[in-house]
Amino acid sequence: MSISRRKFFSWIGAAGSAVFISSKAHGAKKHFEGYPESYGVLHDSTRCIGCRKCEEGCNIVNKLPEPEKPFEDLSVLETKRRTSTKAFTVVNKYTGTKNKSAPVFRKSQCNHCLEPACASVCFVKAFKKTEQGPVTYDPSVCVGCRYCMIACPFEIPTYEYDEPLTPRVRKCTMCYDRIIENKLPGCVESCPKEALTFGKRDELIKTARKRISRYPERYEDHIYGEHEMGGTSWLYLSGIPFKETGMREDLGVTPAPELTAGALGAVPIVVSLWPVLLTGIYAINKRKEKISKQEKDDAVSSAVEAANSEAEEKLKAALLKADKDREAAIKREVKKAIDEAEKAREQEALSEKTGEES
Amino acid sequence: MEIKRHLPPWLTVVTISVSILFFAFFAYAVKNEKYCSQNTPQKADAIFINTLKSFGPLEREEVPFLHDAHTDALDKQNKDCSTCHLSTEFSGEKILSLKFKRLEDKSRKQVMEVYHSECIFCHKEMNDTGAKSGPIELCGECHIKDPLYTSSAQIPDFNKFMHFIHTDSLKDPGTGKTDCSTCHHEYDSKTGKAGSCRYCHKTETEENPISMKQASHLSCIPCHKEKLADNTKSGPIKCGECHDPLEQMKINKPQNIPRLNSNQPDFVLISSAPQTQKETAGINPVPFNHMSHEQHQDTCRICHHAELDSCSRSCHTTRGSEKGGMITAEQAMHRTGSKQSCLGCHNAVKKEKACAGCHSTIESSADNKSMCIKCHMTPTDTDAVKNMDSEAVAEMMIESGKPVLETYSDKDIPETVTIKEISSQYGPVEMPHRFIITSLMNGIKDSKLAGTFHDTGTLCQGCHHNSPASKIPPRCISCHSAPFDENNPLKPGLKAAFHQQCMDCHAEMGIEAPLSTSCTECHAVAGKNKLQDF
Numbered sequence: 001m002s003i004s005r006r007k008f009f010s011w012i013g014a015a016g017s018a019v020f021i022s023s024k025a026h027g028a029k030k031h032f033e034g035y036p037e038s039y040g041v042l043h044d045s046t047r048c049i050g051c052r053k054c055e056e057g058c059n060i061v062n063k064l065p066e067p068e069k070p071f072e073d074l075s076v077l078e079t080k081r082r083t084s085t086k087a088f089t090v091v092n093k094y095t096g097t098k099n100k101s102a103p104v105f106r107k108s109q110c111n112h113c114l115e116p117a118c119a120s121v122c123f124v125k126a127f128k129k130t131e132q133g134p135v136t137y138d139p140s141v142c143v144g145c146r147y148c149m150i151a152c153p154f155e156i157p158t159y160e161y162d163e164p165l166t167p168r169v170r171k172c173t174m175c176y177d178r179i180i181e182n183k184l185p186g187c188v189e190s191c192p193k194e195a196l197t198f199g200k201r202d203e204l205i206k207t208a209r210k211r212i213s214r215y216p217e218r219y220e221d222h223i224y225g226e227h228e229m230g231g232t233s234w235l236y237l238s239g240i241p242f243k244e245t246g247m248r249e250d251l252g253v254t255p256a257p258e259l260t261a262g263a264l265g266a267v268p269i270v271v272s273l274w275p276v277l278l279t280g281i282y283a284i285n286k287r288k289e290k291i292s293k294q295e296k297d298d299a300v301s302s303a304v305e306a307a308n309s310e311a312e313e314k315l316k317a318a319l320l321k322a323d324k325d326r327e328a329a330i331k332r333e334v335k336k337a338i339d340e341a342e343k344a345r346e347q348e349a350l351s352e353k354t355g356e357e358s
Numbered sequence: 359m360e361i362k363r364h365l366p367p368w369l370t371v372v373t374i375s376v377s378i379l380f381f382a383f384f385a386y387a388v389k390n391e392k393y394c395s396q397n398t399p400q401k402a403d404a405i406f407i408n409t410l411k412s413f414g415p416l417e418r419e420e421v422p423f424l425h426d427a428h429t430d431a432l433d434k435q436n437k438d439c440s441t442c443h444l445s446t447e448f449s450g451e452k453i454l455s456l457k458f459k460r461l462e463d464k465s466r467k468q469v470m471e472v473y474h475s476e477c478i479f480c481h482k483e484m485n486d487t488g489a490k491s492g493p494i495e496l497c498g499e500c501h502i503k504d505p506l507y508t509s510s511a512q513i514p515d516f517n518k519f520m521h522f523i524h525t526d527s528l529k530d531p532g533t534g535k536t537d538c539s540t541c542h543h544e545y546d547s548k549t550g551k552a553g554s555c556r557y558c559h560k561t562e563t564e565e566n567p568i569s570m571k572q573a574s575h576l577s578c579i580p581c582h583k584e585k586l587a588d589n590t591k592s593g594p595i596k597c598g599e600c601h602d603p604l605e606q607m608k609i610n611k612p613q614n615i616p617r618l619n620s621n622q623p624d625f626v627l628i629s630s631a632p633q634t635q636k637e638t639a640g641i642n643p644v645p646f647n648h649m650s651h652e653q654h655q656d657t658c659r660i661c662h663h664a665e666l667d668s669c670s671r672s673c674h675t676t677r678g679s680e681k682g683g684m685i686t687a688e689q690a691m692h693r694t695g696s697k698q699s700c701l702g703c704h705n706a707v708k709k710e711k712a713c714a715g716c717h718s719t720i721e722s723s724a725d726n727k728s729m730c731i732k733c734h735m736t737p738t739d740t741d742a743v744k745n746m747d748s749e750a751v752a753e754m755m756i757e758s759g760k761p762v763l764e765t766y767s768d769k770d771i772p773e774t775v776t777i778k779e780i781s782s783q784y785g786p787v788e789m790p791h792r793f794i795i796t797s798l799m800n801g802i803k804d805s806k807l808a809g810t811f812h813d814t815g816t817l818c819q820g821c822h823h824n825s826p827a828s829k830i831p832p833r834c835i836s837c838h839s840a841p842f843d844e845n846n847p848l849k850p851g852l853k854a855a856f857h858q859q860c861m862d863c864h865a866e867m868g869i870e871a872p873l874s875t876s877c878t879e880c881h882a883v884a885g886k887n888k889l890q891d892f
Contacts, residue, residue, distance in 0.1 A: 047858070049861060049874040049875055050875060051874070051875045051877075074875055184841075184842075191854075192853060192854065192857040193854050193857045193858055193861065194841060194850045194851065194853075194854030194858070197841075197842060197847075198841075198842050199842050199844065199847070200844075203844060203847060206847070207847040207848065210847070210848055211848070214848070
């Protein structure tokens with residue numbers, strides 16, 4: 001007897017839900033709201049004048065190559081730029097619908113997510129969310145798969161394609177090395193207007209709220225990065241809707257790793273449990289097959305035996321009958337022959353009698 | 359032979375489709391250019407007939423209609439308004455309906471019938487006499503998809519200047535007086551009180567008062583016509599003469615016009631205590647210069663938005679009343695978002711460029727409780743006040759606090775200030791200190807409002823904020839030092855304090871030079887050292 005299709009699916013279903021429930025229980029922990037006392041930066045675009053001093057500061061502290069055009073050249077703001085291996089931060093110019101004559105500047109760099117997508121996809125743990133807030137990168141373990149670049153919702157990490165031997169992924173480090181030395185990040189240090197405010201992330205959110213409530217007409221009532229993608233260490237205030245400054249408003253508040261945690265969390269269970277389960281199913285199946293084969297064989301042999309004996313009996317009966325018939329036939333023939341002989345003798349006797357008479 | 363005579367069939371198809379596409383694109387482009395051009399003529403008398411909208415979506419395009427073209431055409435035939443507009447009895451008076459050939463919109467069918475039969479009938483009649491006429495046959499001639507003009511009509515603002523022009527021209531040559539009841543039909547000759555038409559005549563016709571639109575057309579035009587027939591000075595009759603923004607701009611604003619006379623007080627003592635009670639409850643009353651505020655507004659309606667009466671008598675009472683929308687007297691005077699309130703109107707003035715530099719950053723007076731006393735003044739002579747009426751008290755208090763617009767004398771104001779505390783990449787800044795103060799003073803020198811609310815040192819506090827006014831204010835570095843003070847997160851560090859103060863003020867005041875992003879326009883070029891790894 002073999003396993004039915006329906007039975008197979010019901011087993012698989014049971015196994016699947018067991019895995020799901022166990023991973024659910026695993027993932028039901030409280031939403032991670034960042035390391036306590038971790039640092040962040042608040043960018044206030046109503047204060048930003050687009051002077052590019054932050055780009056210059058970043059360039060200097062990270063010892064990046066000299067740019068093609070000097071930082072004093074503000075004509076580069078006319079084209080939209082993105083971060084590169086030579087510029088970990090760029091300022092772009094936007095025109096809002098509210099006041100077309102007043103351009104709005106927005107600085108772009110790694111947002112240092114509380115739960116970074118880059119770190120969650122990296123299978124060699126090259127990215128790390130540090131307790132201080134920065135998301136750091138360790139080039140010594142990086143294999144150059146560039147999954148981080150695909151995973152980042154803000155399109156920030158860049159890759160040294162022009163480096164043939166030791167290409168690295170490059171992005172803003174929030175000046176991790178400087179932060180642990182109690183120094184300000186390069187961009188924050190060089191901003192003339194405190195359009196960039198450095199501090200504890202929790203405090204920055206309070207500060208941002210205070211600014212909004214003090215000047216409600218000046219600000220959009222939203223702190224970008226407080227909840228986006230589960231929250232980022234870099235926060236933004238703006239006087240115009242955030243999407244008008246090229247920021248994505250479709251990201252939602254779910255941290256990227258959470259989107260894959262269910263599936264990836266199931267991997268160890270799948271890896272450890274499924275072989276056992278499937279082997280078990282296989283073994284049970286095999287055993288069943290074996291038993292049924294045995295039973296079948298037994299049945300066949302007994303059936304054959306029965307049939308044989310029956311046939312024998314039939315044969316015996318037939319032979320018996322044949323014997324009887326033959327005997328009967330012999331008897332009949334004998335009797336017939338006797339009768340005929342009798343008749344012949346009578347005939348002979350009769351003719352002898354007639355001859356005698358004649 | 360066969361092959362040579364005929365083009366391959368696919369080539370024919372391709373050629374035809376390409377030519378059709380090309381033609382279609384060309385036609386579209388031409389049409390689009392015409393449609394999108396900014397030069398679509400604007401006409402003040404353009405009406406777009408879409409009455410059927412009130413019965414549901416329109417089946418055909420709305421019909422553009424030039425009112426003045428029609429009145430002109432009728433005028434030539436000595437026909438008047440009644441050719442198109444029916445009359446009805448309304449409160450014992452015969453008034454003209456603003457609707458075309460009907461008194462009310464009964465049904466979709468009725469309205470449609472009226473327009474179709476009456477318009478076409480008249481056009482036909484005109485056509486038969488050989489005169490130029492409107493469309494007769496084709497639907498699309500009236501129901502035009504892309505009208506050749508748009509409406510520029512604007513509701514004319516009947517302000518105090520317009521009022522003066524009317525009272526002046528309606529003056530009785532003998533007595534030199536004007537009969538207010540000519541227009542103000544609810545005029546009380548005893549009190550001399552006459553409110554704005556809009557107090558009764560609202561946007562839509564209500565039970566009795568007809569809508570403002572109807573009231574103005576039915577009152578203004580017949581009167582103007584009458585004057586025109588008498589060959590005296592008259593006003594406009596045609597749509598464009600009143601509604602065309604260009605025509606509106608042409609109206610001369612007469613200078614030095616007399617005050618609108620509605621027996622209003624010159625001074626008011628606004629008190630939270632009942633009128634009968636001289637003693638006030640806790641907070642001092644506010645002496646209000648009614649006369650001076652009249653000069654700054656074009657109409658009484660700016661403040662007296664519902665009726666010409668004391669704000670708190672029956673509407674904005676101390677506890678609020680249903681008539682006043684439950685807005686209390688305190689709210690009516692202090693609401694910052696409202697155009698009619700004291701604070702709301704003053705805040706709007708503070709947004710003007712001359713004021714915005716300081717006022718965009720300093721604390722609003724609504725939050726600064728020490729500013730209350732600026733309006734809620736302490737009476738100077740409490741004994742004398744007891745025997746005076748409230749208007750006289752108000753006048754006395756206002757006289758005692760006459761606006762003075764001054765600051766410290768030049769010798770007390772340093773001519774330049776060198777900012778050099780933190781110069782590193784760039785050199786120090788030589789700030790033209792006295793020039794800035796003089797410019798700020800020049801910007802507000804004609805403002806009575808600034809004079810009333812600014813003291814001698816107030817202007818200095820625009821920059822030297824958060825400390826008492828003084829000839830020698832504390833230096834910036836006394837408060838602003840290292841950035842990102844956790845105990846005072848809104849206080850910028852010294853570098854940002856300077857840059858924010860200068861740049862934000864310049865931006866608010868519309869000062870373009872020096873450019874915020876051009877460092878060396880303020881800073882000396884050579885600094886102590888170049889920006890390096892800090």
